[in-house]
Amino acid sequence: MxxxxxxxxxxxxxxxxxxxxxxxxxxxxxxxxxxxxxxxxxxxxxxxxxxxxxxxxxxxxxxxxxxxxxxxxxxxxxxxxxxxxxxxxxxxxxxxxLRNLTGIHLKDDDAIVSIGAGERWGEVYSKLQEKGLAVTGSRSSMGGIGGLCLSGGLSFFSTREGFITDNVTNFEVVLASGEVINANAKENTDLFVSLRGGGNNFAIVTRYDMRTFKQGKFWGGTVFYFPNSFPSQVEAYVKELKDPEATDETHIMIGAGYSAAFAQISEVMCMNQVYYTKEVENPPILDPYISMQPQLDQMRSVRMLDLVDAAKEQAGHGSSTSRVSYINTTVKADVHTLMAAYGTYVNALGPLKVIEGLTTSFTLQAYPKSLLDKTASAGGNSLGIDPLDGPLMSILILSFWQNKEDDEKIHSTFKGVIEAVDQDAAARGTAVPYKYMNYAAPFQNPIDTYGEGNKAKLQETSTKYDPEGLFQKCVLGGWKLFD
Ligand SMILES: Cc1cc2nc3c(=O)[nH]c(=O)nc-3n(C[C@H](O)[C@H](O)[C@H](O)COP(=O)(O)OP(=O)(O)OC[C@H]3O[C@@H](n4cnc5c(N)ncnc54)[C@H](O)[C@@H]3O)c2cc1C
The missing domain is CATH 3.30.465.10 (Uridine Diphospho-n-acetylenolpyruvylglucosamine Reductase; domain 3)
Structure with a gap:
């Protein structure tokens, strides 16, 4: 056969x-x-x-x-x-x-939204916004549901509401046997916790139920500026993360990158995407991230927006017909570690600038304490991040380029950068094992970073729900559980 x-x-x-x-x-x-x-x-x-x-x-x-x-x-x-x-x-x-598995339905007095596995976040947000509600999902309206609900995931609201995966209250799945079951806090709880971070290893998920919350308009957008201000951005970000009184209404991404489109203005351009998730104009807490000078005023988009607008704007940054790669690591929120990582990234850019269509970015996104603390009360996940290690910082290198012959140069360069960042962090005592699956390069092994105990539990779940190993032996892609 x-x-x-x-x-x-x-x-x-x-x-x-x-x-x-x-x-x-x-x-x-x-x-x-x-x-x-x-x-x-x-x-x-x-x-x-x-x-x-x-x-x-x-x-x-x-x-x-x-x-x-x-x-x-x-x-x-x-x-x-x-x-x-x-x-x-x-x-x-x-x-x-799964694109035809659509359907978005509110239930339990609008406390839960049921989302077909083929939906995109933009559709979910439009439906919820009509009722003054929102959900934790991708910041891009074009993003798919599965990749984030099965891997962790950061949203506009993650500081306040926790990981995307922790907001899933029920996974409806088709097991390798063909049986349809639900995994939630009451039924099949081992599978429930395993799916929160375990990727495509156990089943095909056909529906995700997620908790909704009230959400009005909020303030935020994008600011482009020059690298001389970048160190002050990192300092402000780390200071805020370490402030015991920090608000859980901010969502901050700060980054730097190279694109031929900007090369005549500056070799490296910096970009902040910052949000305050309440309907407050010009909240002072965002000042450090939007008022630096000089900046490209004509590209600034900070304003009052709603979730649908905000997610459309992010999708605009990401839609592409190019070859794309992600690679990531996580470190403690420490200014010296982050500035060293930025330096390593910038120093690696030189030989890459000849690559046709190259746009690459280095982005810092926090896992604040408030986000990490939410996991236990939400029922747990398989990511193995200890809230006591927080606040943490995700470092993502994202690249777009045109031609296959440049794949190796991009992959090997940024593999080298991430390895150097991890080594430097280890030397400083700020290393953290966690790698985010959704941002992982194929050679990275996020599941190993969840820790031995969590990996063993994921293996047990696999053996129990898929004893013959259909999702291990025959669904080749993604990151598998047995070496
Ligand atoms: C502009 C832009 C913005 C982004 N914003 C965010 C963001 O805000 N937060 C964030 O965390 N990431 C973000 N990302 C990352 C991106 O959104 C995710 O990589 C993407 O959404 C993955 O979801 P997907 O459904 O398309 O997964 P796919 O690429 O289709 O699949 C990813 C993995 O999940 C598995 N899978 C998917 N669905 C199922 C299912 N139903 N059952 C079993 N396995 C399944 C697949 O087998 C595969 O291994 C962004 C990316 C871009 C380009």
Whole structure:
């Protein structure tokens, strides 16, 4: 039995054009609709488009026996926004594209929103905003639900509301057996906690229930400025994080980067994306991050906005037909460590500037104490971050470029930068093992960074809910549990 036989069997099971085959316009459109164009280097032998949960059940039941005998490999795709090669697509196998699993429904007196696995955050925000509500989700309206709800995730409201994954109250999943079960604080609690950070290792999630909260307009936007002010930004950020009286209404991202578009103005440009999540104009707490001089006034977008606007603006920064990579690490919020990391990044840029279409950025995003403290009361997750280690800082290097022949240069350069940052942090006593799965490069192993105990629990969950290892042996992409 090989992949062709599996596809013939699936054609009989799903006669309604849900199996999209190569060399068709529909296939090309689907396989080139990832955030990173590099995912289209992988050519599945078919893309399967379930219409609903029952189609996922039927698919799993038909395919599993073949897959476990080595007949076909699989990939599971939400919105396809994560760039790590192969995490959401597969060469010569079948990619399950969940885009038609839509539906956004409020329930329990609007306290919970039920979100189909094929939705994007922008749609969720539009629906909730009509009722003065919001939810923790991607800052980009184009972001998919799965990547964030299964990995941790930072939102505009994370300082106040905790990790995105900690706001999921129920996962409806299709197991490898084809059985549909729910994982929440009362049922299948081991799976519930494992899915909060465990990625695509246990099941196909068909629906996410998330807690909503009241949310009005808020203040914020983007400021572009010059590198001479960057050290003061890092200092202000760390000072705020360490202030025991710090408000939990701020959400701050500060960064620096290179783009040919800006190169004539400055070799390195800096960008802050800052928010105060209440309807307050010009809150003084944001002053340090928006009032530095000089800045590019014509590009400043700080204003009163709503969630839908804010997420659209972020999507504008990220939509791309380029090759894309993420790589990340986490350190303690320490000015010297962060400035050294920034220096290492900037020093590495020189040889990369010739690369066609290169835009790269170095972004600092905090895990404040208030965010880390929320995990326990929300029922726990598998990330293994000790709140006592906080406040922490995520360092993300994000890059966009045009041509495949430049992949190696980009990947090896930024791998070197992150390794140097980790070594430097270790020497200073500010290292933290955690790597965020959603921002991980393929060679990084976020699950190992969750700690031995958490990894062992994830392995137990896998053995219990997927004893034959469909999601370990046959869903190749993402980060697996057994070495
Ligand atoms: C402009 C921009 C803004 C961003 N903003 C944020 C942000 O605010 N916060 C943040 O944390 N990240 C952010 N990101 C990262 C980005 O949003 C995520 O990488 C993306 O949303 C991943 O979700 P996805 O559904 O598209 O996942 P995919 O790329 O489709 O999948 C990612 C992984 O999850 C698995 N998976 C997805 N859905 C399921 C499912 N239903 N069942 C089982 N496994 C599944 C896949 O198999 C794969 O391994 C941003 C990125 C950009 C470009």
């Amino acid at each position: 090989d992949v062709n036989d599996v596809i013939e069997t699936l054609k009989l099971a799903f006669p309604n054009a849900q199996l999209v085959l190569p060399n068709t316009t529909a296939f090309t459109a689907l396989n080139t609709s990832y955030l990173s164009s590099a995912q289209a280097d992988l050519q599945p032998r078919a893309i399967f488009l379930p219409r609903d949960r029952d189609d996922v059940v039927k698919f799993v039941r038909v395919v599993k026996p073949y897959a476990l005998q080595g007949g076909v490999n699989l990939a599971v795709r939400g919105a396809g926004q994560q760039p790590a090669l192969g995490c959401n697509n597969v060469d010569d196998g079948i990619t399950v594209d």
